[in-house]
Amino acid sequence: MNFNFSPEDEAFRLEVRQFMQENVPPDIARRAAVMYPPPIADFRRWQKILNAKGWGAPHLPPQYGGTAWSPIRKHIFLDELYKADGIDYGWQGLHMVAPVLVAFGSEAQRQRFLPPMLNGDEIWCQGFSEPGAGSDLANLRTHAKLVGDEWVINGQKIWTSDAAESDWGFFLVRTDQTVKPQKGISFLLVKMDAPGITIRPIEAINGGHDLNEVFLDNVRVPKDQLVGEAGMGWTYAKYLLEKERTTSAFLYFNKRELERAKESAWRERINGVTLIDTPDFARKLARVEADLHALEWSVLRILAGERTSHNADAVVSALKICGAEMQQRVTELQVDALGARALRFFGSDADTLHNSDAWPADVPGKSARFLFERASTIFGGTREVQKNIIAKLEFNL
Ligand SMILES: Cc1cc2nc3c(=O)[nH]c(=O)nc-3n(C[C@H](O)[C@H](O)[C@H](O)COP(=O)(O)OP(=O)(O)OC[C@H]3O[C@@H](n4cnc5c(N)ncnc54)[C@H](O)[C@@H]3O)c2cc1C
Numbered sequence: 235m236n237f238n239f240s241p242e243d244e245a246f247r248l249e250v251r252q253f254m255q256e257n258v259p260p261d262i263a264r265r266a267a268v269m270y271p272p273p274i275a276d277f278r279r280w281q282k283i284l285n286a287k288g289w290g291a292p293h294l295p296p297q298y299g300g301t302a303w304s305p306i307r308k309h310i311f312l313d314e315l316y317k318a319d320g321i322d323y324g325w326q327g328l329h330m331v332a333p334v335l336v337a338f339g340s341e342a343q344r345q346r347f348l349p350p351m352l353n354g355d356e357i358w359c360q361g362f363s364e365p366g367a368g369s370d371l372a373n374l375r376t377h378a379k380l381v382g383d384e385w386v387i388n389g390q391k392i393w394t395s396d397a398a399e400s401d402w403g404f405f406l407v408r409t410d411q412t413v414k415p416q417k418g419i420s421f422l423l424v425k426m427d428a429p430g431i432t433i434r435p436i437e438a439i440n441g442g443h444d445l446n447e448v449f450l451d452n453v454r455v456p457k458d459q460l461v462g463e464a465g466m467g468w469t470y471a472k473y474l475l476e477k478e479r480t481t482s483a484f485l486y487f488n489k490r491e492l493e494r495a496k497e498s499a500w501r502e503r504i505n506g507v508t509l510i511d512t513p514d515f516a517r518k519l520a521r522v523e524a525d526l527h528a529l530e531w532s533v534l535r536i537l538a539g540e541r542t543s544h545n546a547d548a549v550v551s552a553l554k555i556c557g558a559e560m561q562q563r564v565t566e567l568q569v570d571a572l573g574a575r576a577l578r579f580f581g582s583d584a585d586t587l588h589n590s591d592a593w594p595a596d597v598p599g600k601s602a603r604f605l606f607e608r609a610s611t612i613f614g615g616t617r618e619v620q621k622n623i624i625a626k627l628e629f630n631l
Pocket of ligand 1: 360368370609612615
């Protein structure tokens with residue numbers, strides 16, 4: 235078996251690397267390295283640069299702006315993008331709702347919504363979770379009624395990332411109370427400045443304000459902003475969540491940040507000994523690195539289309555668990571390596587203090603990211619729920 239990339243793929247890697255070197259604006263790279271999430275204005279700017287190159291959404295079919303790259307090339311591309319501190323494609327927009335519009339939306343919806351999404355002109359949020367409907371999403375109560383040519387929505391969402399800065403949101407709403415819970419849900423596209431929407435930020439443990447409560451009070455949405463068929467929202471949401479979890483190995487982030495943990499460990503000293511030479515730290519680092527290699531090979535096996543004897547849902551759930559735990563382990567290594575200096579809280583000054591004498595490049599933002607990553611085993615489906623899915627694994631030997 236040949237484990238190397240083909241010469242053509244290696245040439246592609248060099249092409250992408252050169253593009254990143256020449257095109258990631260240094261101020262965007264600096265902020266992307268220390269702030270999470272990076273400012274939306276940076277995301278908009280960077281997305282325009284990618285789109286101008288024709289790389290606005292490699293994962294979509296070519297007729298909707300995709301690149302027709304092989305899965306391995308998409309892997310190489312993201313690897314290089316992260317290494318250069320470029321910003322990943324918008325999670326809720328390009329990763330989530332775009333594939334749903336391609337698969338289930340009308341042609342008019344694709345033409346209306348995909349171009350501004352690819353160009354960073356319109357930002358999206360995801361209105362699924364509610365108080366009382368997180369893991370048990372089918373329990374959602376926000377409801378919509380068709381009145382004339384409009385859906386009228388009432389209810390509340392919570393944990394809606396980026397709601398306050400988004401132009402559009404995709405919402406799961408109950409449109410039929412008379413059928414079993416999963417059957418009566420619909421998928422609506424909602425303009426976030428529509429009358430009747432109130433957005434209230436929730437301050438997170440890392441100091442971020444990107445999470446929100448969203449209240450919907452008689453919000454009117456034109457009938458043609460329903461995706462697919464009424465009552466089929468659960469099917470579309472499952473499709474979307476599966477896509478979310480496939481990308482949830484967070485491989486590229488984990489690889490880049492492990493390298494940064496090593497850089498810190500090569501510089502920091504304890505009682506005159508370089509941290510990397512202390513057995514406890516070296517052992518912990520080696521364990522994380524070995525597991526990260528294993529995760530990368532698992533992702534590559536899936537990208538290479540290897541047939542698996544396990545059912546696909548279980549594989550995706552396993553990747554989600556390993557990737558989420560890996561984010562926690564890598565960021566923990568970073569704060570371990572920085573010792574007491576990791577206790578300094580960096581808010582919006584993470585950018586300006588970056589790489590000063592007192593605070594070398596690897597310090598700002600690390601503790602905030604470490605704190606944020608406590609959530610990685612919650613969002614996109616909690617670890618326990620993923621384990622339930624794996625427990626129901628079917629063998630097709
Ligand atoms: C940072 C962050 C960003 C988010 N962004 C968004 C967003 O943009 N849009 C959106 O719609 N949602 C978002 N969410 C919400 C996220 O999807 C939910 O938090 C998640 O689905 C869990 O739901 P919950 O918080 O209601 O917890 P619950 O479902 O109430 O779970 C509480 C605990 O019980 C456990 N549990 C629940 N059910 C079971 C079971 N059957 N078996 C075993 N254990 C179980 C869980 O694992 C968890 O430990 C975000 C969450 C976070 C933390």
